[in-house]
Amino acid sequence: MKDNKETVNIQRACQTLNVSKSGFYEFLKRKPSKRKRENQLLKEEIGVIFHEHHGRYGTIRIVKVLKERGLIVYRKCVGKLLHEMGYMRKAGHISGCNHIFTICDCKTF
Incomplete structure (x- = not known):
């Protein structure tokens, strides 16, 4: 409306x-509620952290950085705000996996 x-x-x-x-x-x-104002400030901070690390940080790492900056926030809250902002962590490197698969490798005869 x-x-x-x-x-x-x-x-x-x-x-x-x-x-x-x-x-x-x-x-x-x-006026926006206290929670909405706090979430907006938190979204800005999360966005800064997310872009500082080129989209490689997920909820757990972002929570750790926020804790270092003096903000105690639950992981699920960070995840919810990341989802609202449309941010998704980029896929990282899988350690110890040097395999390169092609379509031929997956076929079984």
């Missing part, structure tokens, strides 16, 4: 959603 104010009749939309018009306009004026 908020994004389509120009094309949507606010009164009809409020009736359909069973919301009062005054409640809708109060919602528009409302």
Whole structure:
């Protein structure tokens, strides 16, 4: 509703959603909650760490860096925020694996 104010009749939309018009306009004026503000700052910090390490750090390493910087954050929280931001760790090197497979190697006759 908020994004389509120009094309949507606010009164009809409020009736359909069973919301009062005054409640809708109060919602528009409302400031973000403390949690949303904290998560936004945390997302910025996570983004900086993620890009500093060229997308190679996942949740566990990011949590360690945040702890070194004085922020105690749970791994699952970092994972959720990374997912919201659309960041995925790049695949790393598998240690001890020097095999190169081709389609021919996988066939069994």
